[in-house]
Amino acid sequence: MALAVAIQMDPIDTINIDADSTFALALEAQARGHALFHYLPDALTLRDGRLHARGRPLEVARRHGNHHRFGAYEELDLAGVDVILMRQDPPFDMAYITATHLLELLPPEGPLVVNDPAAVRNAPEKLFVLRFRELMPPTLLTRDRDEIRAFWKEHRDIILKPLFGNGGAGVFRLRPGDENLTALLEMYEQIQREPVMVQRYVPEVRQGDKRIILVEGEPVGAVMRVPPEGEARANLHVGARPERTELRGREREICAAIGPTLRAQGLVFVGIDVIGDWLTEINVTSPTGIQEIARLDGVEIAPKIWDAIEARIAERAERRPA
Numbered sequence: 001m002a003l004a005v006a007i008q009m010d011p012i013d014t015i016n017i018d019a020d021s022t023f024a025l026a027l028e029a030q031a032r033g034h035a036l037f038h039y040l041p042d043a044l045t046l047r048d049g050r051l052h053a054r055g056r057p058l059e060v061a062r063r064h065g066n067h068h069r070f071g072a073y074e075e076l077d078l079a080g081v082d083v084i085l086m087r088q089d090p091p092f093d094m095a096y097i098t099a100t101h102l103l104e105l106l107p108p109e110g111p112l113v114v115n116d117p118a119a120v121r122n123a124p125e126k127l128f129v130l131r132f133r134e135l136m137p138p139t140l141l142t143r144d145r146d147e148i149r150a151f152w153k154e155h156r157d158i159i160l161k162p163l164f165g166n167g168g169a170g171v172f173r174l175r176p177g178d179e180n181l182t183a184l185l186e187m188y189e190q191i192q193r194e195p196v197m198v199q200r201y202v203p204e205v206r207q208g209d210k211r212i213i214l215v216e217g218e219p220v221g222a223v224m225r226v227p228p229e230g231e232a233r234a235n236l237h238v239g240a241r242p243e244r245t246e247l248r249g250r251e252r253e254i255c256a257a258i259g260p261t262l263r264a265q266g267l268v269f270v271g272i273d274v275i276g277d278w279l280t281e282i283n284v285t286s287p288t289g290i291q292e293i294a295r296l297d298g299v300e301i302a303p304k305i306w307d308a309i310e311a312r313i314a315e316r317a318e319r320r321p322a
Contacts, residue, residue: 001310003034003082006055006111008041008099010088017067019236021290021302022087026060028302034083036060037076041088041099051078051102078103079110083309086113089286092124092164096285109320112312115284116266123267125281126163126197131261135254135279140198145185148198152181157201159232160184163194173201173232204276205232210245211289213301214270216308217259221293221301222247236288244296250277258282268312269305 009022017023026036039055057071078084086103090096100117122128129136140151141163152158152174162170172184188196208224224245225236236242247255251274258279262270271287273280290301 005083006037024302084113119265137278138200155200161197202275210274217263219255221299223292242292
């Protein structure tokens, strides 16, 4: 099964080839004989109902400083490719949402978009998780300062997060007696109109925030991200240390609870975050972690993702009328 695969992502020139999940997916697709094309999200153009993008054929190689080669620019008729990987990084802003709307206009018999653009639009990581609130630590979503103060008084040690941030940006921990709450809320109010997410601090984060990768709703690997000393955030972007880990019973329960919803919505490749016994986020936009899992555990997840994509392509072909 040789497929034409268009990758919608940020510039590939500056990625870290030892950490980037899209790069691992591109390598695996190329090894399977699929043809790769790359275009930037802002290259999308809709004209008279036809969606196309100015993109280039792409070859990749695991060579530092020389990890990709482009062909000449061409106009990609996106209805004519087999797979589109929507892999640009957040922020999950209006440009991101617009891109999902454009990809959703492709004909039903057209390419398989991974992850499904309508599902991505409806699943911001800090909002989608609220559908499974019984799996979460105590959580508040509000702009009301009095509500936040009352929550803080009840739980004493809290985390504040912007709804649509990424990579740990704008995440703060407030301990009892901290004098910065009002200043933080003023800052949030100046840069966003959305509510703030407030959660009870989970002290088990000192042992790590576990990123679990699910493919078609099934857990296939995990990596523990341990925050550095003096840092409340466990994001690899801010210096967290990846460590080998295994799935516990509670984490398998969480995956079993959310897995059917992920699969039903076309969310083929998902990363969830678990601290202690609690689910904190569901990442569907551009999940990371598969290269760290491969290095620490020897579990190659990119082939599992491509197996799932190819299976969906085969199912679609079988459903087409003869």
